[in-house]
Amino acid sequence: MHEWALAESIVDTAVDTAKRERLRTIDEIIILIGELQQIERDIFEFALKEITKTRKTIGFKKTIFNIKIEKSRLKCRVCGYTWSFNEIRKNLSEEESEAIHFIPEIAFVHTRCPRCNSPDFEIISGRGIAIKSIRGSR
Amino acid sequence: MAYIEPRTSVIDKRLRNIKRIISVASGKGGVGKSLVASSLALSLSRKGYKTGLMDLDLYGPSSHIILGVKDVYPQEEKGIVPPEVHGIRFMSIVYYTDDKPSPFRGTDISNIIIELLAITQWGSLDFLIIDMPPGIGDETLDVIRFIKDSKFLVVTTPSKVALGAVNKLIWILKELKIPVIGVVENMARNQSFFIRNEIRKTGLHYLGAICFDENLEDAIGDTEKLMKTSFMRDLNNIVAKINL
Ligand SMILES: Nc1ncnc2c1ncn2[C@@H]1O[C@H](COP(=O)(O)OP(=O)(O)OP(=O)(O)O)[C@@H](O)[C@H]1O
Ligand SMILES: [Mg+2]
Ligand SMILES: [Zn+2]
Numbered sequence: 470m471h472e473w474a475l476a477e478s479i480v481d482t483a484v485d486t487a488k489r490e491r492l493r494t495i496d497e498i499i500i501l502i503g504e505l506q507q508i509e510r511d512i513f514e515f516a517l518k519e520i521t522k523t524r525k526t527i528g529f530k531k532t533i534f535n536i537k538i539e540k541s542r543l544k545c546r547v548c549g550y551t552w553s554f555n556e557i558r559k560n561l562s563e564e565e566s567e568a569i570h571f572i573p574e575i576a577f578v579h580t581r582c583p584r585c586n587s588p589d590f591e592i593i594s595g596r597g598i599a600i601k602s603i604r605g606s607r
Numbered sequence: 608m609a610y611i612e613p614r615t616s617v618i619d620k621r622l623r624n625i626k627r628i629i630s631v632a633s634g635k636g637g638v639g640k641s642l643v644a645s646s647l648a649l650s651l652s653r654k655g656y657k658t659g660l661m662d663l664d665l666y667g668p669s670s671h672i673i674l675g676v677k678d679v680y681p682q683e684e685k686g687i688v689p690p691e692v693h694g695i696r697f698m699s700i701v702y703y704t705d706d707k708p709s710p711f712r713g714t715d716i717s718n719i720i721i722e723l724l725a726i727t728q729w730g731s732l733d734f735l736i737i738d739m740p741p742g743i744g745d746e747t748l749d750v751i752r753f754i755k756d757s758k759f760l761v762v763t764t765p766s767k768v769a770l771g772a773v774n775k776l777i778w779i780l781k782e783l784k785i786p787v788i789g790v791v792e793n794m795a796r797n798q799s800f801f802i803r804n805e806i807r808k809t810g811l812h813y814l815g816a817i818c819f820d821e822n823l824e825d826a827i828g829d830t831e832k833l834m835k836t837s838f839m840r841d842l843n844n845i846v847a848k849i850n851l
Contacts, residue, residue: 474686474726477620478613485616501610568703571687572722574715578704588710597722600611 471571472509475598476516480524483603487527492605494528497535499602503595504541505554505573507566541595545582552583554595573597614725618753621686621724624731625659627851628757629788630750634772636741638764639793642823644738645673646842647760649830651851652694656733659689661723662699663750664740665709665716671701675828686728693830698727716745724753734851742772743779751785758786761811764794765802777809789814791845814849817841 483495502508514534521529541554557580558566565579573596582590622628631644641664648660662670670676679690680702689698700709700719711719729735737757740746750757759780763773773790780787789812792802796819806813818841826832833839 471683471686471726474617474728475614477685478615478617478725481616481620482611482613486611564705568705571726572700572703572719574711574719574722575700575703575709577711577715578707578709588708589712592715596718598613600613603611 472513473516473520475508476513477520479517479598479600480520480529482600483529483532483605484524484527486603487605490605490607492527492607494530495532495603495605497533497602497604498600499535499537501537501539501599501601503539503573503597503599505569505576505592505595506597507570508598510536537601539595539599542593543576543582544591544593545585545587546589546591547587548582548585550582550584551593554580557583612721614721615753618721618724619755621727621729622735622754622756625729625735625756626733628735628737628754629760629851630737630739630754630757631760631762632739632747632776633741633762633769634743634774634776635763635769638741638762638769638773639817640741640762641669641673641738642838643760643762643791643793643817643842644736645670646833646839647846648695648734648736649674649693649833650839650843650846651734651736653834657696657731658694659696659698659729659732659735660738661727661735662697662701662738663720663723663746664738665700665711665719665746666740668699668701668704670697670738671699673827673833674830676701681727684728686726688728688730696729696732698723713745717749720746720749721753743776747776747779751783758788760788761790762793763790763802763806765792765796765799767801770802770805774805774809777811781809787811788849788851791842792816794819812849815841815845817845 652658681687689696795816820838
C-alpha cells in the first residue's frame with residue numbers, strides 16, 4: 470500500500486496548485502505512471518478517491534484522474550543499447566521486482582544492460598509517478 | 608517534458624511529527640559518522656526517547672551492520688513503516704538492495720532520497736538521526752533542500768587531513784545558514800587542543816572528543832556490547848553537555 474503515499478502526493482500537489490492559482494475545483498489531473506514502479510492501479514485509484522474526500526477546501530468531486538501508463542526506456546551509457554523494463558522483468562526474483570516497485574532506482578542494483586552487462590544505464594522514461602498537468606476552475 | 612514532481616509535496620507532512628532531526632555528517636569519509644549516528648540513536652532510545660535512524664549513505668550503508676539489523680523488512684501501511692530494531696525505527700536502502708552494490712549516479716541519488724522521504728511513515732518521534740555519507744554532494748544538498756528542520760552534527764578526526772575536508776562542509780553549512788549543533792572530534796588518541804582551537808575559529812561549538820576505542824570493533828553488530836564501550840561512554844558525556 471505505498472500507492473497510498475504516492476496518491477497523497479498527487480492530491481497534495483493539486484491542493485497546492487489550486488491554492489497558488491486560486492482554483493476552486495480541480496477538473497482534471499493527468500498522471501503518468503512509469504512502468505518501472507509497477508504501481509497497482511486499482512489501489513492507486515482507490516487511494517486517490519479516498520484522499521480527495523478528506524481535502525475539503527478544494528472541489529475534487531468531479532475530478533477526472535486521467536492515468537496514463539508510461540512505457541519504460543532504459544539506455545546503456547556504455548554501449549548505447551536501449552531496452553524496456555518489461556523485457557528483463559522475467560529475469561528478476563519476486564523480491565527484486567518488489568524492491569524496484571518501492572524505489573525504481575533499485576533497478577541499478579538488480580538489473581544490467583542486456584547487451585554489455587553494464588550497471589551504468591539511464592532511466593529515460595517510465596520511472597515512477599509524475600503529473601503531466603493539472604486543470605481546474607476559479 | 609516539464610512534468611510536475613508530486614512527491615516533494617508530502618515530505619514536510621511525513622516529518623511533521625518528529626521533534627528533532629539530527630544529520631550526522633562530515634566532509635571526510637571514515638571518520639566515524641555511522642558509529643556516532645547509530646550509537647546516538649541507540650543511546651537516545653535507551654533513555655526512553657522515541658527514536659528513528661535513517662541511513663542515507665546509499666553507496667555504503669553501514670548502520671545495519673553496526674546495529675546488527677537482520678531479517679527485518681518494513682511494513683506497508685499508507686507508505687512504508689520502518690521496522691523497530693533494538694527500539695529504533697530503522698530505515699535503510701539495504702532492505703531493497705539485498706546488500707548488493709548500488710551504482711547510482713547523482714540524479715538517481717536525489718530521486719531515491721525524495722522517494723524515501725515521500726513514502727516513509729515515521730509516525731511521531733522525539734529524534735530522527737540521519738547517517739550521512741561523506742562530503743557535500745547530492746545527499747547533503749538534498750537533506751538541506753528537503754529536511755528544513757534538520758540540524759547538523761559534524762564529525763572529524765584529529766587529523767589535519769580530515770579537518771581540511773570538514774572545514775569545507777562547515778563553510779557550506781554556514782553559508783546556507785543551516786543550524787549546526789557542533790563538531791565532535793572522534794578517534795582522539797592523545798590530549799591535543801589543535802582541533803578544538805581550529806573549530807572555535809570557525810565560530811562553531813567544539814563539543815568534545817571521543818577517544819580511539821581499541822575494543823570497538825568487537826562490539827560492532829551487538830547493541831549490548833556497544834552500550835558498554837568507551838566509545839559510548841565518551842559519546843554520552845558529550846550528549847549530556849549539550850542540548851540536542
Ligand atoms: N572512536 C573510535 N575508535 C575506534 N574505532 C573507531 C572509532 N570511531 C570509528 N571507528 C571505526 O572506524 C571505522 C569507520 O567508522 P564509520 O564507518 O562510522 O565512519 P564513517 O564516517 O561513517 O565512514 P563513511 O564515510 O564511509 O560513511 C569503523 O571501522 C569504525 O568501527
Ligand atoms: Mg558511514
Ligand atoms: Zn550496454
